Amino acid sequence: MKRNGILRELVRNRQLLLMFLPVATLLFLFNYLPLSGLIIPFKNFDFSKGIWGSDWMHPLLNNFDYILSSDAAYRAVRNTILLNALFIGVGLVFEVGFALMLNELRNKYFKRITQSLTFLPFFISWIVVGVFTYNLLNFENGAVNRLLEWFGFQGIDFYSEAGLWPLILTIAIRWKVTGYGTIIYLAALTSIDNSYYEAASIDGASRWQQMRYISIPMLKPTIMILTLLAIGRIMNADFGMFYAMVGDASLLFPTTDVIDTLVYRSLRKSGDIGMASAAGFLQSVVAFVLILASNYAARKVDRDSAIF
Numbered sequence: 001m002k003r004n005g006i007l008r009e010l011v012r013n014r015q016l017l018l019m020f021l022p023v024a025t026l027l028f029l030f031n032y033l034p035l036s037g038l039i040i041p042f043k044n045f046d047f048s049k050g051i052w053g054s055d056w057m058h059p060l061l062n063n064f065d066y067i068l069s070s071d072a073a074y075r076a077v078r079n080t081i082l083l084n085a086l087f088i089g090v091g092l093v094f095e096v097g098f099a100l101m102l103n104e105l106r107n108k109y110f111k112r113i114t115q116s117l118t119f120l121p122f123f124i125s126w127i128v129v130g131v132f133t134y135n136l137l138n139f140e141n142g143a144v145n146r147l148l149e150w151f152g153f154q155g156i157d158f159y160s161e162a163g164l165w166p167l168i169l170t171i172a173i174r175w176k177v178t179g180y181g182t183i184i185y186l187a188a189l190t191s192i193d194n195s196y197y198e199a200a201s202i203d204g205a206s207r208w209q210q211m212r213y214i215s216i217p218m219l220k221p222t223i224m225i226l227t228l229l230a231i232g233r234i235m236n237a238d239f240g241m242f243y244a245m246v247g248d249a250s251l252l253f254p255t256t257d258v259i260d261t262l263v264y265r266s267l268r269k270s271g272d273i274g275m276a277s278a279a280g281f282l283q284s285v286v287a288f289v290l291i292l293a294s295n296y297a298a299r300k301v302d303r304d305s306a307i308f
Contacts, residue, residue: 041278063278066266073279076262079255083166084234090170092227094178096219099185100211115186118179129172130244137168162255169245169256173238188222189215224298228307232291235259235283259283 010017036051041063043054057063067073098118105111136143137158145155158164192215200210237258246256248265263279266272295307 041281045273063274066275067279076257076259080237080258088230094174095181099182103189121176122180126240126244159249160251162252165252165256192218228294231294232287235287
């Protein structure tokens with residue numbers, strides 16, 4: 001009986017299932033099929049033997065030793081978590097704040113132009129941003145140092161001052177992605193029933209009070225879901241950004257070296273596929289644990305705002 005019910009549902013929804021078939025195929029090929037490579041961290045990988053023919057590691061967790069015991073690896077893990085936490089926190093404030101600001105604009109042409117101009121940097125490559133940043137900050141001919149000297153201040157060697165780079169990276173990523181990150185929040189704001197604002201206006205609420213007591217509470221589920229998804233990626237730094245902005249400037253590694261750049265340099269020098277795969281495996285495990293924990297906390301605060 002149950003099987004007949006399933007068959008009836010399949011026949012009834014056959015058009016939707018056919019539309020989903022290409023997506024399911026791509027999902028299987030690029031997300032599920034590569035999971036077979038999870039055995040690489042536990043093998044002494046040899047290109048001539050392939051994944052299945054390579055010998056198992058002895059001891060089995062030998063590929064994880066570098067990530068778990070190296071000072072450089074500890075520094076990279078710390079920087080990855082702290083920098084991504086900084087990006088998430090600052091990004092939340094900027095994106096929600098900018099969406100609220102755009103939502104309050106009454107001139108639709110000015111609103112569209114502003115949104116387009118802030119969205120444009122998203123399409124600029126991190127390589128271009130890195131070159132732009134270097135021309136601004138390099139000690140000898142950088143525009144910032146020339147400006148400081150013009151005002152009578154001493155120039156700053158930004159590429160030897162590691163402590164400044166969390167701020168520099170935060171400014172760069174906010175300039176590049178704030179417009180893009182605002183889109184979902186702005187869409188959520190425009191979907192709010194206008195009758196809430198009309199009723200609040202009749203009761204004498206100011207625009208600030210309407211924003212505080214209507215707009216922000218209505219954004220709460222969207223904020224929590226997007227934050228949870230961001231926490232799930234907290235162990236995966238944007239390699240393109242870090243390598244384009246920092247490159248191999250070793251003086252900046254104390255605050256900018258992340259797991260992705262560390263693994264890239266190690267892989268480039270040693271060619272150890274097993275070690276690189278072990279790092280990726282640990283990233284996935286930690287991210288999975290973090291998103292489960294954060295989702296559990298979100299369910300305690302607001303059950304409807306959790307992912308699952």
